[in-house]
Amino acid sequence: MKGLIGFFRELTRYRSAVLGILIIGGLIALALYTVVALPYHEAIRLWRGGEEIWGDYPRNALPQWVTIFTGDSLPRSIILDSRQEGSVYKESKEVSGEMRTADIIMPFEYTSTGFPSEINLFLAGKSTAKKPQATMFWQTPDGRQIPLGDTTVGTVERFAISIDQRLIRRLNGLSPEVGLFADPATGSSGAKPVPLQGRYQLVIEGLTFEEDSTLEARLVVYGQVYGLAGTDHRRRDITVALLWGTPIALAFGFLAAVGSTLTTFTIAAIGSWFGGWLDALIQRITEINAVLPTLPILILIGTFYTRNIWVILGVVIALGIFSLGIKNYRSMFLQVREMPYIEAAHAYGASNLRIVFQYMMPKIAPVLIPSFVTLIPTFVFLEASLSVLGLGDPVLPTWGKVVNDAYTNGALYKGYYYWVLEPAFLLMLAGLGFAVVGFALDRIFNPRLREL
Amino acid sequence: MSTETLTKRQWALPRIGIRVPDTLARIVKYVLYRGVALFVTVIIGVYLTVLIANMGGYLDTIRIAQIQEAIGADLMNDQAIRQLPPSEIRRIMDERIAIEVKRLRLDQPFFLRSINYLTDALTLNLGRAEYLASNSGSRQVRLVLAERIPATLVLSATANLALFFTAIFAALFLSRRYGSLLDRLVIAMAPTSSVPAWFYGIFLILIFASLLHVLPFGGMVGTPVPESMPAYAASLLKHMLLPVAALVLHSIFIGIYNWRTFFLIYSSEDYVEMAKAKGLTSRAIERRYILRPTLPPIVTSFAFTLIYLWQGAIILETVFAWPGLGRLLYQAISIFDVPVIVGNVVLIAYLLVTSVFLLDIVYALLDPRVKVGGEKRS
Numbered sequence: 069m070k071g072l073i074g075f076f077r078e079l080t081r082y083r084s085a086v087l088g089i090l091i092i093g094g095l096i097a098l099a100l101y102t103v104v105a106l107p108y109h110e111a112i113r114l115w116r117g118g119e120e121i122w123g124d125y126p127r128n129a130l131p132q133w134v135t136i137f138t139g140d141s142l143p144r145s146i147i148l149d150s151r152q153e154g155s156v157y158k159e160s161k162e163v164s165g166e167m168r169t170a171d172i173i174m175p176f177e178y179t180s181t182g183f184p185s186e187i188n189l190f191l192a193g194k195s196t197a198k199k200p201q202a203t204m205f206w207q208t209p210d211g212r213q214i215p216l217g218d219t220t221v222g223t224v225e226r227f228a229i230s231i232d233q234r235l236i237r238r239l240n241g242l243s244p245e246v247g248l249f250a251d252p253a254t255g256s257s258g259a260k261p262v263p264l265q266g267r268y269q270l271v272i273e274g275l276t277f278e279e280d281s282t283l284e285a286r287l288v289v290y291g292q293v294y295g296l297a298g299t300d301h302r303r304r305d306i307t308v309a310l311l312w313g314t315p316i317a318l319a320f321g322f323l324a325a326v327g328s329t330l331t332t333f334t335i336a337a338i339g340s341w342f343g344g345w346l347d348a349l350i351q352r353i354t355e356i357n358a359v360l361p362t363l364p365i366l367i368l369i370g371t372f373y374t375r376n377i378w379v380i381l382g383v384v385i386a387l388g389i390f391s392l393g394i395k396n397y398r399s400m401f402l403q404v405r406e407m408p409y410i411e412a413a414h415a416y417g418a419s420n421l422r423i424v425f426q427y428m429m430p431k432i433a434p435v436l437i438p439s440f441v442t443l444i445p446t447f448v449f450l451e452a453s454l455s456v457l458g459l460g461d462p463v464l465p466t467w468g469k470v471v472n473d474a475y476t477n478g479a480l481y482k483g484y485y486y487w488v489l490e491p492a493f494l495l496m497l498a499g500l501g502f503a504v505v506g507f508a509l510d511r512i513f514n515p516r517l518r519e520l
Numbered sequence: 521m522s523t524e525t526l527t528k529r530q531w532a533l534p535r536i537g538i539r540v541p542d543t544l545a546r547i548v549k550y551v552l553y554r555g556v557a558l559f560v561t562v563i564i565g566v567y568l569t570v571l572i573a574n575m576g577g578y579l580d581t582i583r584i585a586q587i588q589e590a591i592g593a594d595l596m597n598d599q600a601i602r603q604l605p606p607s608e609i610r611r612i613m614d615e616r617i618a619i620e621v622k623r624l625r626l627d628q629p630f631f632l633r634s635i636n637y638l639t640d641a642l643t644l645n646l647g648r649a650e651y652l653a654s655n656s657g658s659r660q661v662r663l664v665l666a667e668r669i670p671a672t673l674v675l676s677a678t679a680n681l682a683l684f685f686t687a688i689f690a691a692l693f694l695s696r697r698y699g700s701l702l703d704r705l706v707i708a709m710a711p712t713s714s715v716p717a718w719f720y721g722i723f724l725i726l727i728f729a730s731l732l733h734v735l736p737f738g739g740m741v742g743t744p745v746p747e748s749m750p751a752y753a754a755s756l757l758k759h760m761l762l763p764v765a766a767l768v769l770h771s772i773f774i775g776i777y778n779w780r781t782f783f784l785i786y787s788s789e790d791y792v793e794m795a796k797a798k799g800l801t802s803r804a805i806e807r808r809y810i811l812r813p814t815l816p817p818i819v820t821s822f823a824f825t826l827i828y829l830w831q832g833a834i835i836l837e838t839v840f841a842w843p844g845l846g847r848l849l850y851q852a853i854s855i856f857d858v859p860v861i862v863g864n865v866v867l868i869a870y871l872l873v874t875s876v877f878l879l880d881i882v883y884a885l886l887d888p889r890v891k892v893g894g895e896k897r898s
Binding site for chain 1: 557560561564565568569572573708710711712713714715716718719722723725726729730737834835838839849850853854856861862864865868869872
């Protein structure tokens with residue numbers, strides 16, 4: 069215990085190490101929070117979900133905090149639902165017999181100086197034989213009324229205003245999310261249109277033809293920003309992947325590092341204690357292993373067998389067992405082997421395994437710690453690398469897969485920088501955090517470096 | 521030959537006369553030994569690759585499919601056979617396929633077959649690619665691969681050489697100014713190398729291509745491909761700048777840090793103190809007493825850098841759309857072109873081992889233990 073405190077005191081002498089420990093601690097806390105707050109199955113259900121989960125989310129939206137720097141030019145999403153009481157007005161009057169009007173007025177205040185990214189109207193009608201009818205109008209703050217067309221409404225009807233060709237023609241070729249919000253005084257003769265702020269209204273004049281028939285509507289004016297991390301090309305909230313990427317990256321890095329260092333260490337100890345053909349064999353295997361193309365082998369396995377992250381982890385550990393670290397540890401063990409206390413143990417009849425595991429390995433175990441810590445980022449990035457090659461786990465949301473999604477969808481060409489930068493930032497944070505601590509540990513455990 | 525006799529002969533004879541042939545023999549012996557060892561390594565590596573690719577049954581399926589396709593095409597071209605009823609054609613086809621399968625020994629037990637695949641893979645005799653083709657339109661795996669080697673070579677050789685020499689000279693410089701602000705800065709920057717090169721690549725693309733529009737997003741030369749040599753070279757240079765910068769950024773600081781530490785350790789050796797006491801210039805001390813004895817480990821570490829970079833380039837090339845072996849591997853993976861994948865892995869293994877072998881030769885020339893024949897430890 070005292071040793072541990074002393075060790076930490078020594079570690080805090082390196083300012084960078086303190087920073088690194090803070091980063092690692094923060095990541096671990098984030099990972100724990102994620103596992104508790106967003107259960108594994110829920111995360112996977114969300115991440116693999118489609119329109120039914122993410123339908124109301126904007127596509128490729130920037131994170132919301134961007135508006136701190138850009139001001140009002142990036143609107144948030146506006147969602148109006150006639151099934152929720154409050155801001156939506158509904159009116160129903162009898163016309164004749166079973167025919168009734170079902171008018172819905174959806175007013176909303178638009179304050180942004182930028183345009184929305186998309187507009188969708190979801191209509192839901194209830195009827196047995198005769199479907200309700202709806203005629204839609206768009207009313208602007210300056211009193212113009214733009215007809216959006218009419219339709220009969222089935223159980224679920226999606227009226228994609230943004231890609232309605234007739235509407236686009238009516239708006240002189242402007243796409244509706246721009247044309248419906250543009251100030252008519254601007255935008256002529258090639259100038260950039262500017263949105264008009266104020267109170268907009270979507271008016272739906274509905275008609276129902278049966279006694280129990282109803283008409284409901286939901287208007288989604290998609291913004292350009294969403295949440296903490298923005299959304300991707302499938303409207304998914306990137307936060308989900310960023311959060312779940314943390315425990316996965318940490319677990320992968322940690323397990324791979326523990327697995328490969330411990331096995332390497334044990335094998336080096338056994339080889340140098342027994343010597344002879346066993347030692348020679350271990351040496352030869354190490355040399356062969358050094359020239360084996362690790363990444364291509366992982367790629368082959370990912371392509372031919374499975375992309376399951378835990379299988380890949382197993383292979384990574386297996387390929388790391390006979391790593392070059394063996395040579396390093398072996399030279400240390402050869403020195404330890406000649407020490408008097410080992411000879412004493414041998415003399416009182418300690419078994420070979422007892423000498424190896426109880427006397428030799430603990431002697432230089434501290435040396436493991438720095439190399440173990442510096443190995444973690446290597447494996448964290450290995451997972452990311454495989455994901456970037458499209459060989460990431462098909463189910464799990466990871467940082468690398470976000471980068472891969474961004475890359476395959478041309479995020480850098482289209483200017484969706486946040487999409488690449490967010491997972492990159494986290495990867496970098498994890499990498500640097502462990503590396504910085506590893507460097508400090510290296511200096512503590514290798515006194516020869518400390519003087520330099 | 522024991523050490524004792526060697527020393528006696530050295531005493532007895534003029535030094536130069538005896539040492540040269542001896543040295544040569546020793547170097548040749550060492551190089552041969554390493555060559556054989558590395559060749560065995562390649563065989564094992566490739567065999568592993570073959571096993572991995574085969575257990576999924578892919579290689580077999582491909583070969584049988586190829587045979588069927590070839591025989592089917594053959595029969596259709598034969599006027600006499602086309603006249604026959606379909607069932608008859610079918611029979612002839614099956615018969616020929618069976619013969620061909622037997623000829624290619626596909627009916628043999630897996631172990632024997634795997635040896636066949638091994639020799640095929642080692643000679644890159646992998647037949648035709650399924651989808652990918654070389655620029656000349658050939659489907660031969662060998663040609664598809666060969667065409668990509670120069671691109672990879674240009675990129676990794678430039679980056680490696682630049683890295684290697686900058687790191688060593690910067691380290692020498694820093695070890696002289698040890699403790700200075702610059703020195704501490706480099707030490708502080710060393711952990712940044714835990715981030716892989718492709719990662720820096722993404723940032724570089726973001727800054728220089730996407731935001732500033734001064735350098736291309738990727739690729740090796742502009743389109744249309746420049747006609748004249750100087751224009752081609754200029755275009756190549758422009759496209760190479762970012763990937764090389766990414767590789768350099770990735771390993772420069774750790775490189776300098778490692779060498780600096782290394783040189784510092786060596787410059788505290790007694791013989792260096794002795795040289796200082798003799799009043800030699802610091803340049804002479806560096807060259808003769810620090811750099812000279814540290815050369816073999818420098819070369820070894822260079823070999824490992826190379827191993828790492830050959831593999832790291834797979835993703836870097838993908839990120840930069842650099843038409844090298846790495847990107848080819850990526851393309852082959854995305855469309856499941858198995859012969860190309862296997863061929864590519866084999867080729868990467870070859871390139872790895874060749875570079876290690878070349879460095880072994882350099883090592884043999886540099887390491888006095890090889891050259892003079894140091895005492896062999898038991």
